[in-house]
Amino acid sequence: MASNNEQHEPDPGRFDWNRAEHDLNTPTPDVDPDGADVVDLDAARGRRGQVRDTSYEIELDDPGASTPLVGELVDVPAMAPDGSRRPIIPTALRRENLRDTITRFLGQVAYVSGFHAVRSPWYLLQALWFALRGLLRVVRMQLGWWWVRNHFALLQHTADANDPHEWLKIHREIKSTRLWRGIVLGIEILPVTIGGFVAWALVPRLYLYLALVPALLVLAHFGRPAGRTIIGTAIVAPRFRKLNSDVVLRAYYAAKLGDPDKDGQQIQFGSRMAREGGGSHVLVDLPYGKGLDDAVKARGAIASGMDVALSQVFISRDPSSHRRHVLWVADRDPLALPAGRSPLLRCKPTDIWQPAPFGLDERGNVVSVNLMWTSLLIGAQPRQGKTFAARTLALYAALDPYTKLAVFDGGGKPDWRKFALVADYYAFGLALTRDGDPAEILVGFLRWLKAEVQDRYERLSQLPVDVCPEGKLTRDIARNPKFRMPVWLVALDEFQEYFDLGEISKEIASLLVYLVKVAPAAGIIFVDATQRPSGVGNGQVASQFISYRDNHQVRFALRTGSWQVSDLVLGAGANSEGFDSSTLLPTYKGVGMLRGASDATPTVRTYLADQEDAEKILIAARKLREHAGTLSGMAAGESVARETRDVLADVASVFAAAETGLHWTVIAARLADRIPEHYTDLTADAISAQARALGVPSKDVKRDGQNLKGARAADVRTVLERRKANGA
Structure with a gap:
């Protein structure tokens, strides 16, 4: 008896139909007419002759079409290039991120x-149509067999x-084969037909329909066209080309950072190329004599x-x-995707002592x-998101009920107005309000x-020592009311406006420079934003502006107009280290470079908290x-006491927006009501005399059917503007 591994010799007197059918149905491989290796097209084809898309499964470059380059293979090392170990628990599954991860997963499932x-x-409908096609295909296959x-x-x-x-021999074989196969086909059809009628008569309809489901799916599988699926794709996964060492080397040599044909001018790698955070990273060793500055300048060529991109x-x-x-190198533009809503929308208490x-x-x-x-400086062109970035940090401080807030916006935009719910001191814009002159409120606060x-x-x-072991503020001291030393966060938006107010700017500038240098160590935090980091004017105030700008430890630059302005925000030398916020695209909003907060200088997409979100957070902060x-x-309705009074500014503040003139009696009554510490016993004659002494003319004013002496709003504003222009 022959062993199982032995092949049986074919009977020369009997025709092998299975082999003949196989030979006739097997496609002939294509042969290169020039004598090259045989190319098996079937290997590149899917089922039923469908050609598969392999453009993303091969190397980016044809190895035979370029000069061989020496490089490392793409690999994912077990440890990071600097030797640090990966976290045992992935970031997405950590306790602080688990809720967001589950929410995101459930949202995707939904x-x-x-x-x-x-x-x-x-x-x-597709499944039924494909099943019908599959049934006809099975019948055709059986009949063909x-x-x-x-x-x-x-x-x-x-x-x-x-x-x-x-x-004649083949003809006889055909007839014999058809007879045998017909008997087999009849044996197949008979039980299927009888079994179908029996099942229809005896099996409950529910079970019958359930049994038809897998049969329907099997037939639909056979009947669907090649490359077609019944169920579509809800989320299309983005595709990208995989980088390898040859691509990186080609880019560096094209950027003239080395030469593969010269000794000592080859580019080398300090680590294997690895996948990280939606991209690939590798340590690159430039030739001797080249440095980081050269790579930064050639970034576009790379x-x-x-x-x-x-x-x-x-x-x-x-x-x-x-x-x-x-x-x-990111797989796709990482800055085009926003960071999403601020996690502060949970409105939970925060701790200023935590990041x-x-x-x-x-x-x-x-x-x-x-x-x-x-202290943190934020600078950018207008409408790039600097106010939103500064407000995000102020909102975090607002949710800590033990942190005091002072908010001053030189631009007077609506973005900061709702901080009146929680701030101990605030002033918006430069125009006089019922709270007084914003510049005077600011200078009074800075003096205090x-x-x-x-x-x-x-x-x-x-x-x-047991209470204050290091001689500086601690969390326990700051939160204990008996020590009266809470942490303060001072937010100044468009702070350049306060350096351009005439005589009062000298004192503001002097106080700000002192505080930004000395106050942080006492628990006073400064978050300052400006769209004009280059400075204001000339002279002493201008030099103090530069000193104030340069004494911030942490810098955040959104898009700027040039690398020089970027360096003013990020600090000298940032551009030479590869950080230039002018390269950020204008389509990016709320995207900037953060320098000084850590050893790294990341490009950050800030969280979004719009006006509605900010109001919700501040209402919750007030309740806390x-x-x-x-x-x-x-915020609690306490008036801000002033050391001196400004009669001209105070008179201007009592006019409503639509009022063109007021009687002296009305002006005196309003001043006594709004600023009682200076005008409690004020009479109409007294305020008239004081105003006229400052240059405000007394004129007839018709109001409420009475024509009495008083002041016109336009005259008061004219005198006030003249005083400011003279620096008084």
Whole structure:
């Protein structure tokens, strides 16, 4: 007996129909006429001859079409290039992120379910049509098998060979095969038909319909056209080209950062290329004599050499060597996707001593800012999101009921107005209001704050070591009301306006420079935003503006007009290190470079909290302060006492927007009501005399049917503007 591994010799007297049908149905491989290797097209084809798309499964470049380059293979190392270990628990599954991860997952499941639910009737129609096609295809296959497919070709072959003996032999074989296969086909059809009628008569309809479902799906599978699916795709996964070492080397050599044909001018890698945060990163070693500055200047050429957008290429310093840097290339533009709504919308209490969530970096990691012991400068062109960025940090401080707030907006925009719900001091714009002159409110607050800082240092130095172990403010001291040293966050938006107000700007500038240098160590946080970081005017105030700008430890630059302005915001040398906010696209809103908050300088997409969101957060913050008993200052209705009075400014403040003139009696009554500390016993004659002494003429004013002496709003404003122009 022959073993199972032995092949049986075919019977020469019997025709093998299975082999003949296989040979006739097997496509002939294409052969290169030039004598090249055989190309198997079937290997590149899917089922039923459908050609598969393999453009994203091959290397980006043809290895045979370019000069061989020396490089590392693409790999994912077990450890990061700097030797640090990956977190055991992924970031998305950590306790602080678990809720967001589950919410995002459930939201995606709900979206996909809804997408397919709406299209389910169409899916059913397709399945029925494909099942009908599948049934006809199965019947055709069975009939073709019984009738012996391709027998005409065999008979024609013998006729062409003029071999009647062979023709008769094949004819007899065909008849014999059809008879045998017909019997087999009849045995198949008989039980199926009888079983179908029996099942229809005896089996409950519900079970019968359930049994038909898999049969329907099987038939639909056989009947669907090649490359077609019944269920569509709800979420289309983006596709990108995989970078490899040859692509990176080609880009660097095209950028003239090295030469593969010269000794000592080859580009080398300090690590294997690895996947990280939606992109690929690798340590690149430039030739001796080249450094980070050269790579930064050639960033555009590198992006072109890799055939990606400039916004996808990030170059950062490696501390081990100046000629080594980290290249990170995003799969797609990472800055085009917004970071989403602010997590502060949960309206939960915050802690100013903990980092404030600010946004997401280019790799999708959460970026937080430590506000304690620091001051933060935000600069950008108009309408790039600097106010939103500053307000995000102020909202975080507002949700800490033990942190005091002072908010001053030189631009007077609506963005900050709702902070009146929680701020101890606030002033918006430069025009006079019922609260007084915004510039005077600011200078009065800064005077008090300077004295408070000096007093704090004196009191901290006198506290026992067990209470104040390092001689500086602690969380326990700040939250204990008996020490009277709460943390303050001072937000100044469009602060350049306060350096351009004439004589009063000298004192404001002097106080701000002192405080930004000294106050952070006493628990006073500054968050300052400006659209004019280059400065204002000339002279002493201008130099103090520069000093104030340059003494911020943390810098955040959204899109600027040039690299020079970017350096003014980020600090000198930022451009040489590869950080230029002028390269950010104008379509990006709320995207900027954060320098000084950590060792890295990420490009951050800030969280969004629009006007409605901010109001919701501030209403919750006010309730937290009321519950904790820490609501105070102007937010609690307390008036801000002034050291001196300004008769001209005070008179201007009592005019409503639509009022063109007021009687002296009305002016005196309003001043006594609004500013009682200076005008409690004021008479109409007294205020008339004081105003006329300042240059305001007394004229007849017709009001409420009476024509009496008084002042016109236009005259008061004219005198006030003249005074400001003269620097008085």
